[in-house]
Amino acid sequence: MMTLSARHLEKGNPITGPSLLEDVSLPAAVIFDAELANNIAWMQRFADGHGAQLAPHGKTTMTPALFRRQLDAGAWGVTLATATQCAVAFEHGATRLLMANQLVGAPNMAIVAGLIERGADYCCVVDSVANVEALDRFFGARDLTLNVLIELGVPGGRCGVRDESALAALVDAIAAAPAVALCGIEGYEGLIGGEHAVDRVRAYARQLVATLRRLMDAGAFADRKPIVTAAGSQWFDLIAEAFDQAELREHCTPVLRPGCYVVHDHRSYRDALAEVKARHPELEGNLQPALAVFAHVQSLPEPGLAVVAMGKRDISCDPDLPIPLQRHRPGEPAHPLRHCTVRKVMDQHTMLVIPEDADLRIGDIVSFGASHPCLTFDKWRQVLRVDDGLRVLETMPTFF
Template identity: 70%
Template structure:
């Protein structure tokens, strides 16, 4: 007898390709139509604003999606950690922007290894001690490390807070021959203010003014310095700042949204509505592409369904999952707009139902969620499907 093989969750079990009848549910699913639309939409947006696109790969850590983003025109892929960068490089991503500080000799060694193998790599710095450690390590390896200065905000996350800190950091970098100052980086998603739109716009202007001042001072080591920011909520405001400064010539403005590739059904869908309100001239909008399908496993009392899905399968931060559709015998049934997720546990979702709901154990429900990053990292593979819910391929992740 051969050893028993065990599939990943969300795996095709039968020879057919139907998500509803041939896959071991729950399964994380990406709709090809919405995916293709989102890839083209965001690339077109960046191109229109004269910006490069370096999508944040930590959202998906899915090489198949990295390839699609690069094929659509992305300049590079953004990552958050040294190991993520190595994984992306091993799967064909040659330009890597690590929007984080590179700290610790083992992590520096990982990056040095991929630079020696041809990676074009950038990371960020915001402190003199880190600059000195990086300078010493990469000098030992006989390599030059391109770096970006991170600009922070009071009460925010990382980054220099003021001009005094900036000047001291620039001077420290100048004293490290193994480091090449290539531009300025920031992240506007942590800005908290009574008027967040105004605050993000001001931050974008600060980023642009800083990179221009550094170039004027002769501190930069590259001809077309990078200026980069933008998560998935305020990307339009950062693009505005790039546009107003007319950075198309002489600079490399880079937008870094990540969640756009599959969008979502709540958090970023609301953010997209705000983008459309600020820019009514935009054609169309991003579309939710990611959902998770699961079986109804119990109907323990009237008006309540328990679904075989939980925190280990789908994000519940900052919102509970949203019931999208109901299927029986491979076919969609009546709308589920009145079905409400009220509670989620490790492997169970509670769905309250109206009295007239027609539901049975073994039926399938599709769910949407907020913040796709926190759904992707629960899966070792996702299924890409067509509009008939036929599985087109299986996409491994690298978490």
């Protein structure tokens, strides 16, 4: 939790806009306001430009204040992964909820049923007859209709039907389930990799569209404009290519659902965006890293080593160790930390390798970036939105 210093609480210092460097107990997770606004606008423009709706994946941040910013900027809805996440989003004003996961277990079904009864526009994904039958029994007993999307999987991936016979059986099971309504096709391409990943992602996107059209021709969908949805934060441009068809937009609702773009990152998605820009040099602007963790140097026990009061409980170490960004001192310009690397991260300590002549002192503040922001957000009960001068503009609670 953010704790203000005694200096900030003195008479004459307003309770708003504390200084991150002087008035906040560190470590703290920080989101830069200008970069955040840039990222939200950039991805919304991208979706709009491809005739697609945007349903950002909320599991990345589980920060309702960010959901609201994304919705206010034009997002169609919010994607979530679990029933409890959907409940959080709904309680904070998100009414269109796309759960890109199977809904399994009576307690989870009960949460969703309560949301639907309160007006949520909800859908989840299915990939098995057994799940459809269980959903039909539960929601039928509540006199409710559950909207579902069929998930198409990939070999070696996670969930989703793998072949035409499983797909046909699932379509038949939904048609025989009065409490379950088929509203579209869903996929996730993020686990496709390897030497020919681009070609394989494009083929998978075409498969999603072809399956949608085939089922539309067969009259399988309950909705007049069924949904077709995919796209994480790595291959969103390739999915958008397949969805960007006038005929598709006229008769369907294409939905992209990246999540990590909202704060981007300093390595994994930075590199992925460079590949997107290489494929599409016409794209203007960039996503910008907006998330960092600030922490104090607490020990300089030997030459070439600084110990920082930040650990695995504060920042992601997967898929990369934290990236040192800048040294901060109150009243001085930030100083880039060149030739510094993280050697090891423990529960509450980070071992930072530094040049022997580095100008680093006990009490200095170091900012760190990370790869894959999901695994940093979930370590915090709140994140701080700051301006370019590192004044705190807003404390944003998270709900993990």
